[in-house]
Amino acid sequence: EAQVTQNPRYLITVTGKKLTVTCSQNMNHEYMSWYRQDPGLGLRQIYYSMNVEVTDKGDVPEGYKVSRKEKRNFPLILESPSPNQTSLYFCASSRPGGTVNTGELFFGEGSRLTVL
Amino acid sequence: EDQVTQSPEALRLQEGESSSLNCSYTVSGLRGLFWYRQDPGKGPEFLFTLYSAGEEKEKERLKATLTKKESFLHITAPKPEDSATYLCAVLTSSYKLIFGSGTRLLVRP
Numbered sequence: 001e002a003q004v005t006q007n008p009r010y011l012i013t014v015t016g017k018k019l020t021v022t023c024s025q026n027m028n029h030e031y032m033s034w035y036r037q038d039p040g041l042g043l044r045q046i047y048y049s050m051n052v053e054v055t056d057k058g059d060v061p062e063g064y065k066v067s068r069k070e071k072r073n074f075p076l077i078l079e080s081p082s083p084n085q086t087s088l089y090f091c092a093s094s095r096p097g098g099t100v101n102t103g104e105l106f107f108g109e110g111s112r113l114t115v116l
Numbered sequence: 117e118d119q120v121t122q123s124p125e126a127l128r129l130q131e132g133e134s135s136s137l138n139c140s141y142t143v144s145g146l147r148g149l150f151w152y153r154q155d156p157g158k159g160p161e162f163l164f165t166l167y168s169a170g171e172e173k174e175k176e177r178l179k180a181t182l183t184k185k186e187s188f189l190h191i192t193a194p195k196p197e198d199s200a201t202y203l204c205a206v207l208t209s210s211y212k213l214i215f216g217s218g219t220r221l222l223v224r225p
Contacts, residue, residue, distance in 0.1 A: 107159030
């Protein structure tokens with residue numbers, strides 16, 4: 001089954017404790033992206049990757065890091081989480097066919113993060 | 117500034133009561149407009165892509181249309197299972213994807 005898998009789905013942590021949210025897709029997609037979703041603000045892009053070893057900042061990259069060492073994996077790293085990073089996070093990938101298809105995204109189920 | 121606005125924020129319909137959701141945009145060039153459905157506790161699910169004004173796409177009870185300034189998602193004779201949040205997103209000329217805040221649709225039996 002084609003899917004984007006995120007882990008953990010739920011996490012409560014404390015300020016400053018490093019954490020990683022993993023994302024893996026089994027569709028051989030080149031493009032992958034991370035979003036956060038907050039009430040009233042919609043989905044905002046954190047980072048994206050056009051291919052292996054190619055990453056770039058989205059609209060809200062502060063406090064986050066990513067890496068793309070393999071095509072299927074795109075982990076999101078919070079080096080020192082703060083309460084304003086409490087949010088619902090989504091990983092997404094896009095089918096091949098060029099950048100015009102980056103709007104047709106497959107999303108993971110989401111990771112709800114609470115930073116105390 | 118590029119902006120995507122969806123209205124209404126929430127909509128309650130009776131089963132069978134047709135209506136439309138709106139997505140208006142002000143962006144620097146449009147490469148595509150996308151509609152998604154999001155169920156509670158789930159990630160958004162892709163529905164449609166529209167590329168140019170006048171284009172229409174249909175899927176079951178849903179029909180998406182596009183003009184130069186806005187898109188409509190028409191829902192004909194909705195059923196309770198159509199209840200969800202509907203998101204639109206715009207891909208700009210610089211390949212930036214901007215999402216609206218969504219419309220929460222509730223269809224009562």
